């Protein structure tokens with residue numbers, strides 16, 4: 258066991274079916290008076306209904322698309338200014354939550370948003386709080402200090418304590434409408450977080466516990482949630498697994514799987530979780546060691562390779578992209594070079610070289 262580690266966590270977590278109905282209680286308890294809801298278009302009606310019931314909600318911004326753009330965040334900030342919000346409620350998947358984090362963190366900033374995007378300037382700690390309400394079970398964004406934002410053809414993961422939500426409400430009933438393929442993509446995103454949180458060079462014992470339990474729950478529940486989206490118990494377990502995986506990688510950071518997912522998303526248009534799943538089983542093979550053996554056994558497999566077989570089966574079942582041909586990749590070396598340039602690659606426990614990446618992608622022809 259590692260004898261030295263640090264663990265920082267400040268997000269209040271409210272978990273449970275129907276917990277979203279207690280939002281007013283939370284707003285009252287902490288004395289918030291003017292809230293803006295930043296939400297996924299799918300939840301526009303729900304957000305408007307919430308605003309009708311709860312008068313402290315003064316504005317709803319629902320124009321957040323998947324892989325959010327900096328320009329949309331600028332528009333959301335303008336809407337926020339019209340009501341001078343004292344809290345931002347994020348209702349949606351990772352895209353809505355990450356956008357809300359930016360709006361809240363930049364509330365009192367007078368500088369160009371691009372200075373923060375390119376991290377030329379630190380975020381101010383005089384921000385307003387975010388209450389994150391995830392509607393997918395995948396990103397764990399509700400408990401991370403990370404925001405993944407796109408600007409033109411660039412996708413950046415920006416990490417800053419200013420992004421940590423004040424609270425999150427994890428209510429699995431909000432995930433019942435996620436379509437099967439998206440359910441699988443999000444579930445494999447959470448699985449990537451759990452595994453990378455476990456094997457990152459920054460791994461530590463508390464996160465090991467979260468990761469192991471998360472992998473076990475995902476392996477036991479993801480297929481059921483995919484087959485029957487209305488299975489609330491499977492949805493509960495997936496929301497919990499995603500939360501645990503978020504708590505894990507929030508401390509340890511992700512590694513090579515996420516590093517490779519960025520060029521696959523930006524250049525080949527793969528949704529984030531699908532891009533992670535694309536190389537996940539390959540990195541399990543690369544990183545297999547005694548610790549991973551132990552995790553596999555905890556999750557119900559006799560060894561890591563058996564776990565990779567299950568991941569491959571799930572990807573096939575959901576018709577996710579599994580080959581370079583499916584993904585439209587022709588220039589293997591070009592892709593490998595871009596993956597190697599991603600900072601997160603350094604967090605992988607085995608040193609990743611260009612040769613390893615080229616061999617990995619050749620194995621996905």
Ligand code: NAD
Nearest residue numbers: 299323324350351352392393396398401403405434435529
């Ligand atoms: P998303 O927020 O991009 O949403 C994907 C699609 O699902 C959208 O079309 C949306 O309308 C739909 N959707 C969301 N909830 C739904 C529901 N309950 N019912 C029906 N449809 C629903 O998806 P995501 O996977 O949650 O988030 C992906 C984003 O999060 C990416 O930008 C990724 O890079 C980022 N991310 C952030 C972190 C972090 O820690 N901040 C971690 C991982 C990923």
